[in-house]
Amino acid sequence: MQKERLELIMKTLQEKQSLSLKEIIDLTNTSRDTARRDIVKLADNDLVERSYGGISLPNTFKKLDNYLKRNDQHVTDKQKLAKKAAVFANQANQIYLDVSTTVSFLSRYITKKDLFAVTNSLDIADQLIRFAPCKSRILGGNLDPEKRCVVGTKPCLDMENYSFDYAFLSCVGIDEQGVYYAYEDDLDYKAKIRKQSKKVVLLLDRSKVNVQHNFKALKLNQIDYIITNGELPQKLENKLIKSKTQMIYI
Numbered sequence: 001m002q003k004e005r006l007e008l009i010m011k012t013l014q015e016k017q018s019l020s021l022k023e024i025i026d027l028t029n030t031s032r033d034t035a036r037r038d039i040v041k042l043a044d045n046d047l048v049e050r051s052y053g054g055i056s057l058p059n060t061f062k063k064l065d066n067y068l069k070r071n072d073q074h075v076t077d078k079q080k081l082a083k084k085a086a087v088f089a090n091q092a093n094q095i096y097l098d099v100s101t102t103v104s105f106l107s108r109y110i111t112k113k114d115l116f117a118v119t120n121s122l123d124i125a126d127q128l129i130r131f132a133p134c135k136s137r138i139l140g141g142n143l144d145p146e147k148r149c150v151v152g153t154k155p156c157l158d159m160e161n162y163s164f165d166y167a168f169l170s171c172v173g174i175d176e177q178g179v180y181y182a183y184e185d186d187l188d189y190k191a192k193i194r195k196q197s198k199k200v201v202l203l204l205d206r207s208k209v210n211v212q213h214n215f216k217a218l219k220l221n222q223i224d225y226i227i228t229n230g231e232l233p234q235k236l237e238n239k240l241i242k243s244k245t246q247m248i249y250i
Helices: 002-016 021-028 032-044 067-071 075-089 103-109 122-131 153-161 185-195 234-242
Strands: 018-020 049-051 054-056 094-097 116-119 135-138 142-144 149-151 164-169 173-175 178-181 197-204 215-218 225-228 246-249
Touching: 002 018, 002 021, 002 032, 002 054, 018 021, 021 032, 021 054, 032 049, 032 054, 075 103, 075 164, 075 197, 075 225, 094 103, 103 122, 103 164, 116 122, 122 135, 149 153, 153 185, 164 185, 178 185, 185 197, 185 215
Parallel strands: 094 116, 094 164, 116 135, 164 197, 197 225, 225 246
Antiparallel strands: 018 054, 049 054, 142 149, 173 178, 178 215
């Protein structure tokens, strides 16, 4: 079955970072044509990058795709991650929802009316208004049309007024060294979120595993829970266990 082959390829790729066509053929015990079809399937879903003679995990890239374009990718996986995260949200009194196309789906699964949700994302604020029964607030500041969120020093300072039971984040990459983001201002912003939150929950889709990016904003021991839709590489899992990060697989 192709699904089982693709899962095996991705699991091995997360350990080795790259695979040649011959390695994929040997790994899956299939023909050259079948292996090539599997490569095309993975590439079409943005899970791998094709290279001469094989594939690799998406490497360090310098700029995120447009937010709205990314919002339409891997919708089913994002919904599953968000639904699992909502279990935490519905037990809380005050939460923070960080800018993320994955976190944006969480609003649809909030059922607690006396919950207070804070965000700096325009799209998440819209989702909260439309789908969640709870009270919500968007932080003030300058609007960034590309990231579709409030940016600058003001929202960072405003967070001093809150103590969140849970903060829900995603990321653009994670490895044994930490959690990566695309923009320099993420360094201070993620640090502030961590400071103002009792627990931090990272929603992690498997395409971000063993991917580095421009800025390492959080250490693994700063993440309390990771909700993910695929097995993590053993070395990363061991590091997370040592960091006392709890992993939740869906």
